[in-house]
Amino acid sequence: MRNDPPVAYNLKDEAISTGIPGIDRHVHLEGGLDPAWVLKQAGAAGEHVPDSLEALWRGEAQPFTGFIEAFLFSSGFLRNREAVRLALSAIVGRLPPQTVGPRGVDLWVSPHFLVCHQQLLSLEELWRGLEDGISDAGRSNVSVAVVLDAVNHLGPRHGHEVLNLVENSLPKFVLGFSTGGIEGVPFRDWAPVFARAKSMGLRIAAHAGENGPGENIREAILDGGVERIVHAVKAVGHPEILELLAERRIPVDVCPSSNQALVSDLGAHPLPVMLRAGVRCALGTDDPGVIPCDLAGEWAKAKAMGLDDRELGLLRRFTAEDAWALSNEPSAHGC
Numbered sequence: 519m520r521n522d523p524p525v526a527y528n529l530k531d532e533a534i535s536t537g538i539p540g541i542d543r544h545v546h547l548e549g550g551l552d553p554a555w556v557l558k559q560a561g562a563a564g565e566h567v568p569d570s571l572e573a574l575w576r577g578e579a580q581p582f583t584g585f586i587e588a589f590l591f592s593s594g595f596l597r598n599r600e601a602v603r604l605a606l607s608a609i610v611g612r613l614p615p616q617t618v619g620p621r622g623v624d625l626w627v628s629p630h631f632l633v634c635h636q637q638l639l640s641l642e643e644l645w646r647g648l649e650d651g652i653s654d655a656g657r658s659n660v661s662v663a664v665v666l667d668a669v670n671h672l673g674p675r676h677g678h679e680v681l682n683l684v685e686n687s688l689p690k691f692v693l694g695f696s697t698g699g700i701e702g703v704p705f706r707d708w709a710p711v712f713a714r715a716k717s718m719g720l721r722i723a724a725h726a727g728e729n730g731p732g733e734n735i736r737e738a739i740l741d742g743g744v745e746r747i748v749h750a751v752k753a754v755g756h757p758e759i760l761e762l763l764a765e766r767r768i769p770v771d772v773c774p775s776s777n778q779a780l781v782s783d784l785g786a787h788p789l790p791v792m793l794r795a796g797v798r799c800a801l802g803t804d805d806p807g808v809i810p811c812d813l814a815g816e817w818a819k820a821k822a823m824g825l826d827d828r829e830l831g832l833l834r835r836f837t838a839e840d841a842w843a844l845s846n847e848p849s850a851h852g853c
């Protein structure tokens with residue numbers, strides 16, 4: 519399923535120092551469907567598109583509950599292997615056509631949500647659809663790493679259910695395990711789930727410091743053993759947390775469009791502050807089928823935040839160096 523190892527990323531190369539890497543460092547399968555395809559499916563099924571989703575498609579901010587409603591509606595059409603393949607195809611299609619360096623997608627997928635909670639398709643259909651999509655992506659020289667997503671606020675019991683579901687059929691393209699959703703359950707309570715996922719050969723990430731306080735980032739790292747943080751925008755204002763992220767070289771995926779739409783008290787996006795504090799930030803699109811955006815647009819937003827050439831160079835370097843899709847390490851589990 520994986521492509522050949524990428525060539526080394528050479529910052530001295532002038533082309534690389536001015537271009538956009540074709541690497542989406544954080545995107546959800548369930549939030550990646552093409553809006554036109556979702557509209558067509560809704561029409562065919564006679565289902566009304568919720569106001570929250572239409573508002574998000576128009577670029578209007580929504581409360582997190584409105585986003586969840588929109589996300590549930592859109593992802594509700596992941597009803598078979600082909601829909602999964604098309605969702606991944608839409609995500610790969612949002613990479614800019616002209617990029618520099620190796621191309622890749624770190625793809626968050628919620629198997630328990632799709633297979634058990636929503637009962638949209640079987641686990642086998644999900645894996646097969648991902649396999650098809652990853653094969654398609656490979657033909658465009660795009661590597662894909664899948665990260666399993668569990669829902670933080672459903673707690674560690676739910677986390678174990680996610681692992682129970684997949685443990686006997688974990689494909690090699692699954693490299694990680696993560697929590698997402700509302701940051702409602704302390705990360706120290708998740709530590710046993712993270713430890714079990716690690717024992718299954720998975721790397722550990724968490725959405726933290728997005729809809730919860732900055733302190734969650736510290737706890738995820740120190741008490742949960744998390745090695746990668748998604749968003750972490752609430753780290754700003756906490757110098758000790760920025761220092762922790764920098765010192766431990768924790769990769770952080772930020773998604774400007776998503777953060778601006780969903781983090782109500784965000785203010786100016788903290789990416790420049792985080793980079794200047796030495797945090798290894800990278801850019802992702804998060805849910806580009808629900809909150810319309812693409813990677814080129816996210817890079818344009820980053821540039822518009824006033825990053826200088828050195829900071830943009832760092833952002834490019836971190837984006838490539840820490841991408842799990844481009845990791846040369848093989849998956850540590852057997853299927």
Ligand SMILES: [Zn+2]
Binds near residue numbers: 698804
């Ligand atoms: Zn996310």
